[in-house]
Amino acid sequence: MQWTGAVQQKIPCVFITQVKDEPSTKREHQMFKVIASETLNPIALNADIHNATPTEKVDGTCCYVAKHKGVPYLWARYxxxxxxxxxxxxxxxxxxxxxxxxxxxxxxxxxxxxxxxxxxxxxxxxxxxxxxxxxxxxxxxxxPVENGNKQYCWHSSAVNYELEVAIVLKRHPEDPGSLLICLVYLSELLEQTLELIGTNINANPYGIGNKKNPIHLLVPHGTLLIFDLPPLDHKSLISWFDHCQEGKVEGIVWHCNDRSLIKLHRYHLGLCWPLKDTYLTSKPISISIDLCKYKYEAASSSLLRKLSKKDTQQFDSLKDIVLD
Known part of the structure; x- marks a missing residue:
């Protein structure tokens, strides 16, 4: 299930939240915390949260794919x-x-x-x-993320408008326990929202790339499914976040059957983020970017060209991908 429609109103928490009068651990200069109570939010119950699809909340910056000047474009949140x-x-x-x-x-x-x-x-x-x-x-x-706009240079690095493709990170279609970096036509992502993650985004909580060779990838919302989630009660979810490998995520977004979204951040439960090791970086990953089939010669300095040199290669983790 993809997060379509680009609705960016505030997503309700799965629990009723309370404001605590002490500095936030998430936002600098915010002198209050938002803490989850032990009571399920009626909004979540009305959305049939128990039959919703839980997905990993990825720590990046939100993007959107829609047409601009008649062709599919990546758009940045503003x-x-x-x-x-x-x-x-x-x-x-x-x-x-x-x-x-x-x-x-x-x-x-x-x-x-x-x-x-x-x-x-x-x-x-x-x-x-x-x-x-x-x-x-x-x-x-x-x-719209247009070429040459320095403010959105990291967004631009993850798309190629000549080929009309995006550099996407997703579950491997043949091995759900692995990840895949590949090219996806922007036309296939129309009206979807995605998360841009990488070296220069949100202090790089996933340790992707480096200053010399930064890496930025787009993750379609709703595609990193969470399996074996515990019952939706406060203690069980704290235990899951704290002790399970799959719980080493920033949070959870539930995609409900009525197309509404419900979320839960680690910090709602008083838990820390970022973590030294995350679930996203615990998975093996492979790269499938063959520019030959597109008959395209990318600029040698581009992320697309550098990733294409690693085509068919496999790595133990996102952190292990080092570009030349």
């Missing part, structure tokens, strides 16, 4: 944020009222301008025909 003055007014309202309820935004005046071709994410609320901010005061959206 939230439209309020101006400093509007944000100050928003925070003052929260401190007085205790919530965001009844706060009214002037979308035309209260928000910073966005790059050309910016689009709001699907699922964003509209008011008077215009995208309206979520409870955090942001309007989630996307910008």
């Amino acid at each position: 939230d439209r944020k309020p101006t400093k003055q509007a944000e100050k007014r928003f925070k003052k309202h929260i401190s007085v009222k205790g919530s965001t309820k009844d706060f009214i935004w002037n979308v035309d005046d209260d928000f910073k301008s966005v790059p050309e071709f910016w689009i709001p994410a699907k699922g964003v609320t509209h008011s008077n025909g215009k995208p309206y901010p979520d409870a955090n005061g942001h309007i989630p959206g996307w910008v």
